[in-house]
Amino acid sequence: MLARRLAFLLMSVGLYVGLPSGPCGTWGVAPACAQPTDSGRQLVAVIHIDLVGDEQPGLVDQLDGGLIEAIEAAGFTAAPYVEIEAKLAGEPSLADCIAADCLSALPARLGTNHFVRLRVEVSETIYDYELLLLTAEGDSGGIKERGTGSCPVCTADELVAEVKGTAETLLAVFRPLPIELITEPSGAQLEIDGRVVGTGPITAALAPGFHQVRAQLDGYLPAEERIEVLPDAGEPQRFTFSLVTAPGGDDGGGGSSLGVLKWPLAGASVAALATGAAYLLIDGDITCSSGPVEECATIYDTATLGYAALGAGVVLGAAAGYLFWRDAGTDEAPTAEARGLVPALLPARGGAIGAVHLRF
Structure with a gap:
């Protein structure tokens, strides 16, 4: 029971340490994130x-x-x-x-x-x-x-x-006119003339003339355009900003929707490998810290848990290595020398065991 709790604790720590820190802080939430200053008026x-x-x-x-x-x-x-x-x-x-x-x-x-x-x-x-x-x-x-x-x-x-x-x-003469700003996909942060006004789609009110509009969203290349608000349009003008996926998916923690999982997976892999090695090292040891063996007949039987943890670490490490490779934007398969899984030997009772660890 104690060993299982220890393994769960190590994996939880690995998950927390591996979480990415986005532009708005860890977990992507922080009061320092840019907020619209008003409803989009000029x-x-x-x-x-x-x-x-x-x-x-x-x-x-x-x-x-x-x-x-x-x-x-x-x-x-x-x-x-x-x-x-x-x-x-x-x-x-x-x-x-x-x-x-x-x-x-x-x-x-x-x-x-x-x-x-x-x-x-x-x-x-x-x-x-x-x-x-x-x-x-x-x-x-x-x-x-x-x-x-x-x-x-x-x-x-x-x-x-x-x-x-x-x-x-x-x-x-420059009374603001209503316009619509649409982003594809929706949810992109919009800046008008250098000022954050909200996330698309939004309705804003701008003076007639030219304005610089920028749309940005994690995982996509920013889209920027100089728009002209016409004084005699007759109805709200509509401007659409289509964002293109960034090479390798640059979403601040790595690209695709699954890219954000690479760090948690890497942390969990390291925790699982360390836990598995610890289980194998204590396998067969007596449970007493001192005293003759005949007074402490119970021994640790943790080999099964150890190999299971090592197997989980290898699987998690492989998944993390694949995500790192994919988010790097390269068409070449990852190698042990460059990125991904690197063989290693861990000491164990009576010899050593094979393992792998992540290399970035």
Whole structure:
């Protein structure tokens, strides 16, 4: 009974140690896994609020709040300036950028290709402002809409209200339109302009223009495409991303649906071989730790269990070796010298026994 419990314990440990760790942690579950930030609505980032002239404490925060309200009222999701400023700290050239070449670097950092930039000249209670709507759409990126205004003898609240109204007018041209993103197979993680929005299929809302969409799923090659959302489509546009199986099935722990079993099988094989060897080594020994044999007539009879464990280890090792070979993406059969099962001799009472172990 004790020997059987020991064998079960060793095999359980082998199974646990052999489990693969995926991109989201062991067992494929962890709070660190990327999650969608919203329901798929287009994100607009306030990349810069520049005040020139007389200093007015708190005005930047007020303007930021007004822009956020305008962005969300237009159907977008807002990324406030206070967050973007922290992300672009140390890169002032990007915050000041209005040209297509430097704007193209922002989507990877901010998760969107639509931006708002505000400049306000302040002279006591006189305000002149310029509001820019920018996009990063390759060579066609840059300034898409521009709004200017003057607010003489205004309070800060009046300035914020006027800027907010101008922002709503500019953003109306880019009001998000519903689209459908379908992945084949379903369940692939989708990124739009560098931002995770969910798993396909999903319905999203994007501004008219070009967007970079990426679909990825374990065991498949990522699919990436630049899509164009048309302003006059009339009905939700549908985009399909067909993923191709990766060579050898690159699913993070090895490829095919059975590939994830190779490490548990390898661990179980090692545990079974070790257990079988231990049974054979103690076979025929007296069960007493000391004292004359005549006072301890009972001896261990574990040969049958030992050979059974060794046989199970060989079978499990063969299965694991085959999965390792298949997931390596080679058409050549595995050999003892390269990968798979390697012969070995294990000491036993009265001689030695043949065994095999896995070589990776």
